Amino acid sequence: MGASMHNGGGRRGRRATRAAGGFSEINITPFVDVMLVLLIIFMVTAPMMTSGVAVDLPKTKSSALGGNDEPISVTIKRNGTVYIQNTEIPADTVGTKLKAILGEKKETRVFVRGDTAVDYGAVMQVISQITVAGYTRVALLTDQSGIRH
Numbered sequence: 434m435g436a437s438m439h440n441g442g443g444r445r446g447r448r449a450t451r452a453a454g455g456f457s458e459i460n461i462t463p464f465v466d467v468m469l470v471l472l473i474i475f476m477v478t479a480p481m482m483t484s485g486v487a488v489d490l491p492k493t494k495s496s497a498l499g500g501n502d503e504p505i506s507v508t509i510k511r512n513g514t515v516y517i518q519n520t521e522i523p524a525d526t527v528g529t530k531l532k533a534i535l536g537e538k539k540e541t542r543v544f545v546r547g548d549t550a551v552d553y554g555a556v557m558q559v560i561s562q563i564t565v566a567g568y569t570r571v572a573l574l575t576d577q578s579g580i581r582h
Contacts, residue, residue, distance in 0.1 A: 504542035505535065506574075507563065511548040513555055527559050528566030535568075542570045 507527060508516040515524045522530050535541050543563050547556040556573075563571050 504544045504572075505531070506544045506546060507531075507559060509545070509547040509551050509556055509559055511550045513551065515559060524555070524559065525562075528562040531563060531566050531568060539567050540570060541568065542572065543568050544572050544574050546574045 506516075506518055510516070513524065515522055515527060517527070517530055517534065531543070545556065545560055545563070547559075560571055560573075
């Protein structure tokens with residue numbers, strides 16, 4: 434009989450301690466969940482923030498282009514060198530290189546990125562080669578952060 438009274442009093446004592454002082458453990462599961470979600474978001478968006486060859490794009494107030502297919506990027510740097518994606522090519526072979534890369538996928542979007550210091554005629558020569566090769570979905574890219582003052 435004395436043993437049962439001691440066990441009962443011990444349980445009441447532990448309950449009273451928990452209620453008064455609370456738990457001393459911190460649950461970090463929600464913190465870890467949030468951090469993993471942020472990590473995934475940054476891993477997905479980081480490659481989108483860099484797009485190949487660095488050029489100083491003209492600044493405009495324009496909206497993003499829609500589309501589900503993967504576009505190909507043609508870049509014209511300040512010194513006139515031309516790149517398809519990240520590969521430098523001779524300026525007069527843009528159309529033939531696109532045909533070699535894309536084949537008969539004439540509906541592929543082609544984004545032309547020209548530096549602000551590039552001659553307008555040079556940009557138009559590249560666009561002309563792209564359209565003569567049969568690619569009609571050509572777009573000029575700009576920096577959408579706004580117009581420079």
